[in-house]
Amino acid sequence: TLRCDTSLSSFFFLRVSLPLQVFFSLVMVVILLVALAGNVVVCLMVYQRSAMRSAINILLASLAFTDMMLAILNMPFALVTVMTTSWIFGDVFCRISAMLFWFFVIEGVAILLIISIDRFLIIVQKQDKLSPQRAKLLIMVTWGLSFVFSFPLAVGFPPLQTPPRAPQCVFGYSTDPWYRTYMLILMLIFFFIPFLVMLYTFMGILNTIRHNTIRIYSHPDSMCLSQASKLGLLSAQRPFQMNIDMSFKTRAFTTILILFSVFTMCWAPFTAYCLVTAFSAGFYHKDSFFQTSTWFLWLCYLKSAFNPLIYYWRIKKFRDACLDLLPKYFTFLPQLSGNTKRRIQPSAVYVCGEHRSVV
Template sequence: MNSSNLWMVSIPLCYEVNGSCSRTIYSFGVQLAIYMACAMGMLLTVLGNLMVLIAVSHFKALHTPTNFLLLSLALADLLLGLTVLPFSAIRSVESCWYFGDDFCRLHTFLDTLFCLTSIFHLCFISIDRHYAICDPLLYPTKFTIRVACIYIGISWGVPSVYTFVFLYTGEIEEGLDHFFQDVPCVGSCQLLFNKLWGWINFPLFFFPCLIMITLYVKIFIVANRQARQISNLNRSSGSGLPLEASKRERKAAKTLGIAVGIYLVCWLPFTIDTLVDCLLNFITPPVLFDVLIWFAYFNSACNPLIYVFSYRWFRKAVKLVLTSLENDTARLFPPNVKITYII
């Protein structure tokens, strides 16, 4: 069979040195398709989160505690798209790491930092929405700018310390050699994917997921109960004014449900795979691993679409930004109107 008819052809080495990783060369069409898919993912991640940053930063009416959380989330996802995804795309397509061990460690640090930071933000946003819907009267006093800053500090601080300790602190590795898998060959960048890291990573991704699911179920129950109460009030009083509140609560529950669902679709396969690899001595093929990790990356592109782009006020804000109508803020937000939350 002619090699040009093969979907992929294996080349022995990434580098012409002993111990080099084997390299996989895809046909031109497949290689181009993968690069385009990765480029589209990066473009969606960068542009979507950049629009969130610009809109929330520019319009003072959007300077609320919840929106500051979204602003910080967008920053983490934007940095992931700018600093991590381009090199991950090259590694996925070329099946080799060409940027050296030091940069591999830095790339892994940033990758884990931004992904964990994004997940922590999603968890805190769920907590914020839980208070807003389940305890609306006390919500303005419970979730203030100060509380939002504390949540943001935890979301950045804990992942930073955790990742730094496991990547740059030599003391952690002492006495734990039986847990760690050495880098298998020259040209590989998989420092984090060892047994110890896999066992610790699983609860780090699983518990925020469990928190979000629990809060979503409670929010869904409370939102339905409030909707029924408002509907009964409308029928008894003949007033339709509270109807907007009912729609708002239902939209909040629906939005958070979509967020949790997409989070599960994006992160659960990768998280389960890392745990299975720990138990079965890293049996995941490199191609499958790349697919799973890019599914996880895709969550950062979805966050602006879930939390922000589905709202009319944000689409209007983006339109004003894109058309350079910076002096028309009053058309978007009438005087004495302040947006307290977006979902």
Template sequence: MHRITILGISEKQMYSLTIHIIIYVILCTIITFTISGNLLVIIIISHFRQLHTPTNFLTLSLAVADFLLGGIVMPPSMIRCWYFGDLFCKIHVSLDITLSTASLIHLLFISIDRYCAVCYPLHYQTKITSCAAGIMIAISWIFAGIYGCFMCLNIQGLDGLQNHKSQCLGGCLYISSPLSGLVSSLLCFYFPGFIMLGIYTNIFIVASRQAKIIKQTEQRGQTAKEKKMAVSMKQEKKAARTLGITIGCFFICWLPFFLYSFINTFVQCQTSAFVTELLYWFGYLNSAFNPFIYAFMFNWFRKSFQIILYGKIFKPNSSRINRTTEVEAE
């Protein structure tokens, strides 16, 4: 008989004080970096008008999803002893699913944006406008919200599943049936993931072909128009490389959890709540890593951070500061 998806409150697990302190220090560090890093991205892109491009609007919305994940979802997830009852646990899990899904869909649309920029550079500015970016952002949030609410509505209550005589109910964990786990993994990870891999493979092939063309024109001497095109191609290639790192980071962080979920669909193995929580938090790391990828790869991020650090952001017309983007040669 098919088991419906339920929300589980795991049994309380006892650890020594030292282990508790180490766990909380690590988790608080992850939360701090997630919130501060993504907040910095939000401030930088929102404030500086030069950065108001369709690609950066998608990046901004992704940072909002990761920021909310770090500020709203991660702190309750850190609680080892759940005192807040069934209803808040359902709301927490629903927000977790919604924001994690929104982050994934944003990455998918950013991949599509980069694909258009690299593979169809002449039509990019007419096809990918701010309006188009707004539509992609709206689709990301609407789909994630509907999916999160759907999963919440399919959660069974906990009456009769636990003995509630103790004040501590354990940790708030999402437990899915085999069929639900399989559908969720395919819909929210494997299908979008394979699409992103296919898109990036195509981008890499086209970018490599463009690099050869640039090299040939440099050898025979470039016209002014060709030099301008070469600079644009290098910028897009660098952005594509950054996308590849971002996608790679996403797969490294979330693959263990979804692989475990996929295997558990066919092989019903009993694992401790600690293992499940560990895989969850390893996935959460993706939201903390994204801002640092921008920091290492993009000069606009580093220069904007310096402006904020030195307090120049509070000067009049600071939003109109022009920061020339340096293109690094491959």
């Protein structure tokens, strides 16, 4: 494995213009603050509110926790390295930092994979088997597996390139077959296998939703009559038509699909960057490698800041809980009771025919 002495930091500093260095630093500060504050709020909401501790919310809180720990234990050191263009924390902490980085990254991907499979089982297979207890058990298992796959980095296997060639410890160019094998295994576990599995689940879910939509709109009378007869609310001989809002079936899935899209956009370039770095000496030894590494690192950290914003935008329970939680910690905000913000949403009421009989 090739290593560069830290005395070369001044050389790479000359390759990073001051405006670009300031830009990288400011962007990483914003990402760090948003990722830290947003994910802390998500974890607090699930921890403090028993009503929020459903299986899916526990998984989302675990995902927020991994993003929060990534922001606390990795982003500040990468920020300092971007600002100084030299790694000042030593070789030992370099290995530990790399282990923590991949540990939280693999755990976050595993949680997103579990959520995607759970949506597939519910929508396609009509099986809702994930209870809060099982969710907690799966979280413990994934934490253990993530540690097993990332721990070799902490003991120097394989040895990673120490900055300043990159803003943090990354995979560098090497001809060692064990080095490349470990890196390929890590890429498969972290990106390629979860991406293919999640893509398959989402395609199956989309296909099921499309068939259900066609069936409902092709036979609205029989569908509404069947549902009303089961509920005992309407007579089986009474004709009516049903107006169904399909958004309640697809909104939760759409949220997970957005999380998957953000994961793909943020981590696919970083995965390609790691592969090219390990197998291409020319790419690794380019003078612009530090800037390129910073761009890709900035992009992958962006996912940790996007996730809590997506929760707030897409999940009403998180949004309401966040609005209730903020006045407790920010006294300058107006104190509003929870009851004043609750109202009936017409989109959540499904009616049949002209008499608007509630189903």
